[in-house]
Amino acid sequence: MTLLRRLLIAAGLVVIVIGAIGVLRSASVGFWPYVRFLFVSAVYADLLVMPLVLLAGVLAARLLPPWLRVPVQAGLYVSAAVAFISLPLVLGYGRDSSLPSALPRDYPRGLLIVLAFVWAAVVVASVWRFVRSRSSRRTPAST
Amino acid sequence: MVRLPRAVSRLRSPRLTSQLGLMLGTAFAICLLTGYISHAIQHPPGWFFWPSRPVGLYRVTQGLHVATGLAIVPLLGAKIWSVYPKLFRWPPARDLAHGLERLSLAILVAAAGFQVLTGLLNIARWYAPMGFFFTVAHFWTAWIAAGAILIHIGVKLPILRRALTAKVRPTPAGDGWTRRGFLVTVGAAIGVVTVATVGQTIRPLAGISVLAPRDPRIGVQGVPVNGSAASAGVRDRALHSAYKLELIGPSGTKLLSLADLAALPQYTASLPITCVEGWSADAVWTGVRLRDLTALVGGGADDVVTVESLQENSPYRTSTVEQPHARDPLTLVALRLHGETLDLDHGYPCRLIAPNRPGVLQTKWLARITVGAA
Structure with a gap:
């Protein structure tokens, strides 16, 4: 192991310990609420989001013709990212009647608008790939 | 177990993971x-x-912080996907060193996920699921995430070097993903x-940022x-006819009514209000x-100034105005x-507004201004 790698790992350990001590010494951060949230953070992506993503990807790969497959998988991935970041806004639990300028938009509508754009792009990309796959089938490959 | 279609699984490679890792590492560095x-x-x-100038510097750094944090969501998803099968490798650890490496990875995934989730909840003002004070937990967990990233780079450096310098493996044939297509x-x-949210700080995009929290x-x-006057509990005192702003300095104390303040030389400044949550106006x-x-x-030009609000029981009821801001001619008691006369929710009777400072330090409903540190 090179010196650089040893230094990176040692520095990383020190920085983690600083963070952990910081958490433990903070009166406004309770130990159990923190550990619970950290645990959820560790598993939600691996055990909840990722299996769904893989299932959607596998279904798309199995069921769709090749020209449709990649655009649909790309569309699912972008939609998942947008849905994830907008979920707390769509649920709207952060709304406060004394603060009308906080979360001022119609977020379900906003999410639908963004998804409509994403899937319009999927349609355009699919049509393009369909036309290209047909034309490449008609002209025999020269290579 | 579902067998992955070949074209999908073939896309995974050390090169793809390294490229995503570099992007993610850069994004985390910007956030940190x-x-x-x-x-x-x-x-x-x-x-x-x-410094107090440029007036919009904090607007850029904090806007970038939140925008980059949001951009991390799809990046982190892609990065985890690219190494996902390794999660179920059996046995879980070959030896002690490998076991420790995997433990550091678990810390990395947990801390990175924690930062993204708490950040998202905070900009959506949904504090209940956290059960702790956001800023303190987000700050210390950033250290844990940074440390875990350093360890991860240290462990993976040879793979990273090899993957990024080796001859590029040809992309899988057929109609599936190409590496470039995936990165695109x-x-x-x-x-x-980004476009759906960044209009909360880049005004020309406000019309199309349909998912911006602001x-x-x-x-x-x-x-x-x-923060509204109602929730701060300042309404009665702020609207009281006997309101006076108290000034305390080396030469004594002065009480100024709103009329006294209005009779002093007035200046106008165009300054953004920039929230730690990433929006600005x-x-x-x-x-x-x-x-x-x-x-x-x-008070003199080199003095630090402390301002206090009528608000009680808030960690942000006072703020220290450091020397560059205290002496800046753009720093106003607005x-x-x-x-128009300041609205009660914007800090009536008067508030601090200084260039290049977070909104939480732009104290509203001023009660007292003291020359010197608190």
Whole structure:
């Protein structure tokens, strides 16, 4: 192991310990609420989001013709990212009647608008790939 | 177990993971740096210096912090996907070193996920699921994430070097993904997330950022509000006819009524209000220069100033105005916003507004101004 790698790992350990001590010494951060949230953070992506993503990807790969497959998988991935970041806004639990300028938009509508754009792009990309796959089938490959 | 179609699984490679890792590492570095800047402005260590100009610098650093944090969502998803089968490798650890490496990875995934989730909840103002004070937990967990990233780079450095310098493996044949196509899609996801939200700080995009937690055009007097007078419990004292602003300095104490303040020389400054939550809005403020007020009680150009709000029981009821901001002619005790009397929710009777500072330090409903540190 090179010196650089040893230094990176040692520095990383020190920085983690600083963070952990910081958490433990903070009166406004309770130990159990923190550990619970950290645990959820560790598993939600691996055990909840990722299996769904893989299932959607596998279904798309199995069921769709090749020209449709990649655009649909790309569309699912972008939609998942947008849905994830907008979920707390769509649920709207952060709304406060004394603060009308906080979360001022119609977020379900906003999410639908963004998804409509994403899937319009999927349609355009699919049509393009369909036309290209047909034309490449008609002209025999020269290579 | 579902067998993955070959074209999909073939896309996974050390090169793809390394490229995603570099992008993610850069994004985390931006978040850590901008996040630390925001923390240091609010809790300055001795060596830290934050200037009052350019007036919109904090607007850029904090806007970047939140925008980059949101961009991390699709990046982190792609990165985890690219190594996902390794999660179920059996046995879980070959030896002690490998076991420790995997433990550091678990810490990395947990801390990175924690930062993204708490950040998202905070900009959506949904504090209940956290059960702890956001800023403190987000700050210390950033250290844990940074440390885990350093360890991860240290462990993976040879793979990273090899993957990025080796001859590029040809992309899988057929109609499936290409590596480039996948990276373009990751870029597209980042682009969509960014355009859908960044209008909360880049005003020309406000109309199309349909998922932005804020709209810089919406709010009383055309400016968003983050804390109302009602929730701060200041309404009665702020509207009281006997209201007086107290000035305390080396030469004594002065009490100024709203009429006294209005009779002093008035200045107008165009300064953004910038929230730690990443939104910002342009505004035109009119009022008395802070340095003119402190001079009335013997304050000098080199003095630090402490301002206090009528608000009680809030960690942000006082703020320290460091010397660069205290002496800046643009720093005002504002009485008017966009030419109108300041709305109660914007800090009536008067509030502090200084260039290049987070909104939480732009103290509203001023009660007292003291020359010197608190």
